[in-house]
Amino acid sequence: MLLIEGGKAVSIRFLSIVLTLILFLQGCTTQTYEPIERDVPILGVVNLKEHSLSFINHITKQPLAKWSMDEPFTKVQLLPDHDTLLLYGQEMEHISVYKLSSGKKIADWPVTKGIAHIALSHDNNHLLLVNEKNATISIMTLKGKIVDEIHVPPSPFSIVEDVNHKRWIVIHFKGGIISVIDQKTKKVIQTINTFESAVSGLVVTKTNELWVGGHGGGETMQQDVCIYSLNNGQLLEKVRTETMPIQLLQMNDFIYVLSHGTNMLYKIEPVSKKRVRSIEIGANPFAMIKTDQEIVVASYDSSEIIYVDPTALTMKQKIKVGKGPFYLFFRPAEGKR
Template structure:
């Protein structure tokens, strides 16, 4: 699925062939889409909404949120969806059953992403910062009541997260750094200078893969050794990464 803030359509492509399969009309302003078992949750920053959409592209419900919703993550343990708001330093908690915003709490300004850590009932939030202030910390909130539990030093501009049983990984866009934190103590375990202007990160079975925007590469990091193993040139300005798992691997 391809979408963008200035696009008035969402376009679907078949992975096996690369051919376009469907196009759905949407309002401009879409910044994120969460796929569940039964529906799509489409975040529109300009409209201040999360639309509940069928896999046929029909809007079932539209949930009004506080201004500037930007990204969304699922917290199935507590049966809620969590919306990260970009401009106003807020997090919204949406009840999955009622599809209503049940709680909104303050967080860092210009937040862009969040990671649900179900084992500790926590949400890690990161972003760029605003104006002359550059974000130097990730915020950790309670999934139960939303309160701020900790601020984790992760300079500069912690924007992407990943998790294993041993660590929470934080990718810092401004300082080209990758950190590993112990989930309970929040202490830094390891750090690695990585890429040039990294924007995205995903985890496979044994590796972390990072999109290095300015060097036009994907960078591979072995999870056990925490060392860079290889780079792959992918063309100009890689910005997102998607991982399609194989049954045999």
């Protein structure tokens, strides 16, 4: 009815302006996901096969929300504000920054392709970006500004902090090495030989050791966790944790090792290196995290997460999540930091 004779030209212009405005507004609107309230303790799951995030209410153990994204992210990192979530992946040229409380993306921090791991520094002031393709460790502020870049040997895959010695320890996926960076000089001060396709390390301060787990290279499947001295980098011992121990964590004076090849979770006493308990868990589990009370394991092939009692090492509960849970994070309730 706008196209009345006489006012034809004006009406067409009006229509085109409206249309442009609609398109412009649509372009500006970013997708909003279901917000995650700050006072709810949550367990976050990265579902690799479907590029989604599952949020589980940690108290009720009920699924809270699921965010389906169209970005090839593989892991996430929660910032100390317990609200800002960074999504990153080897194939991404930026870090996607989301606010859990609003369910909105707030920024894209440009990075070079190849980010394999992001860790929060012990003082909670910086982010450590491990770039596997570039063989660098970048130090980034919590605002997304890169302040330093450390060149390391090829294929760095993950990073842990040795607080006592003020060092960062980098686990390399290829090349069978571990490199040690001095935090002050920001230089690699030592490289330690280890097995191929190592993926994670754990600093055990009580024994002054570095525990390293991984896949093993080529046809060889890694059957043990290798323990190195933090003093001199010497291989101290191997603890049999067949097969392919890829995740390590310490909780209540015990070390927990998750082996994805045999779907086994081992509980090890760190001094005697004795396997205290073990349990067959999940189907091809890749990720493990500790919460306030429990350990949570992500079962990749069965698309579920499993709550485990760390003392008895028994399964408490299984919760269905999205396809291919690959990475976990835990956010305690507000005020319980």
